[in-house]
Amino acid sequence: MLSADAVLVLRCQEDDYDAFDEIVARYKDGIYNYIWRMISNREDVEDLAQEVFVRAFAAIKSFRRESNLHTWLYRIATNLCVDKYRRDGVEKRLIIPIERERRDDEEATSADVPDGTHDPQRLCERAELQAEVQKALSKLPEKLRAAVLLCDLEGMSYEEIAEALGCPVGTVKSRLFNARVQLRDLLKAYVEDRQ
Amino acid sequence: MDCKAFSKHIGDYVNRTLSGSVADEAKAHLSACPQCTALVKELEGASAMVRSLHRVSAPAGFEQRLRDRLAACKAPETADAGRIRGWLGAIRSAFAGAPVHPRRLALRPALVGLLLCAAIAGSMLFVGRGRYSERADMDWAYIETCREQHASFASTNPLADESAIILRERARDLGSDL
Numbered sequence: 001m002l003s004a005d006a007v008l009v010l011r012c013q014e015d016d017y018d019a020f021d022e023i024v025a026r027y028k029d030g031i032y033n034y035i036w037r038m039i040s041n042r043e044d045v046e047d048l049a050q051e052v053f054v055r056a057f058a059a060i061k062s063f064r065r066e067s068n069l070h071t072w073l074y075r076i077a078t079n080l081c082v083d084k085y086r087r088d089g090v091e092k093r094l095i096i097p098i099e100r101e102r103r104d105d106e107e108a109t110s111a112d113v114p115d116g117t118h119d120p121q122r123l124c125e126r127a128e129l130q131a132e133v134q135k136a137l138s139k140l141p142e143k144l145r146a147a148v149l150l151c152d153l154e155g156m157s158y159e160e161i162a163e164a165l166g167c168p169v170g171t172v173k174s175r176l177f178n179a180r181v182q183l184r185d186l187l188k189a190y191v192e193d194r195q
Numbered sequence: 196m197d198c199k200a201f202s203k204h205i206g207d208y209v210n211r212t213l214s215g216s217v218a219d220e221a222k223a224h225l226s227a228c229p230q231c232t233a234l235v236k237e238l239e240g241a242s243a244m245v246r247s248l249h250r251v252s253a254p255a256g257f258e259q260r261l262r263d264r265l266a267a268c269k270a271p272e273t274a275d276a277g278r279i280r281g282w283l284g285a286i287r288s289a290f291a292g293a294p295v296h297p298r299r300l301a302l303r304p305a306l307v308g309l310l311l312c313a314a315i316a317g318s319m320l321f322v323g324r325g326r327y328s329e330r331a332d333m334d335w336a337y338i339e340t341c342r343e344q345h346a347s348f349a350s351t352n353p354l355a356d357e358s359a360i361i362l363r364e365r366a367r368d369l370g371s372d373l
Contacts (some may be wrong), residue, residue, distance in 0.1 A: 050264055
């Protein structure tokens with residue numbers, strides 16, 4: 001019994017372009033969200049997210065049916081983000097004005113996640129927390145960041161993360177542990193301030 | 196389970212992927228170890244903060260812009276390239292088009308081997324025949340020369356009849372009368 005993704009891949013391999021549209025509709029938000037959290041430069045997010053699907057479209061004919069489309073797309077996205085990260089250099093990626101982060105996150109929060117409460121102080125605190133977490137994430141090495149995002153944000157299992165990152169499950173576990181330890185250290189001051 | 200043993204499973208514990216007796220032992224250790232409990236809480240806190248990040252959706256028009264980009268990415272194909280691609284596609288579909296019964300699928304390598312053997316045997320026959328034909332032509336030229344020499348020699352020497360008999364037998368072997 002073929003999975004829904006495998007059927008879509010099969011249809012794409014038979015030049016059914018509607019099937020590729022379905023793949024895009026199914027994964028565009030997840031990929032966009034993942035890239036949004038992976039890279040610091042917001043202007044590049046859409047470009048990279050589109051590039052993921054352009055590359056998938058170009059290579060879908062050679063896609064092996066036993067592979068997992070979901071993890072394959074995230075693997076392409078990870079590789080693109082890491083390339084982008086390295087191309088941009090250390091200086092650019094670390095200079096993220098906190099106000100800008102806060103503004104981006106407030107915009108995205110108000111646009112995408114209706115909070116239910118309109119308490120300005122609570123909204124402000126939430127936006128601040130989001131900005132702090134994003135800032136801490138941006139300071140992690142990209143391999144650790146990818147592992148923790150795929151696990152905690154995208155909800156992937158160890159095996160799926162291993163496929164998406166192209167490494168053994170043991171490495172995934174170790175990256176996750178190290179990522180969480182580093183995040184704890186980076187967010188320690190903020191958490192203590194709030195308490 | 197002591198702290199050292201627990202440290203091997205702490206990632207799985209935080210990730211809620213421990214099960215069975217190991218999970219029970221880990222819980223028992225945590226109930227008695229404040230240091231490990233504190234570490235687990237901190238790691239769970241870090242994980243929860245990442246999970247609390249809101250999800251960002253692709254902006255409106257994303258799919259249309261992607262379609263435009265895919266259309267622009269498609270390289271214009273020349274007529275020849277298209278024809279060759281069509282041929283390759285036809286050959287591929289002839290070999291792998293419709294679903295094939297597993298037994299027929301298993302016989303496919305044997306069929307390919309058979310075709311290969313037939314092709315080799317055919318080429319060997321063709322080459323061998325060429326060589327044979329060339330050799331027969333040389334034989335005929337030789338016999339013709341001998342016959343002419345014999346004719347001129349026999350006209351002056353009646354004892355040459357034996358040579359004439361040998362030549363006639365050789366000609367008969369090659370399927371022709373002198």
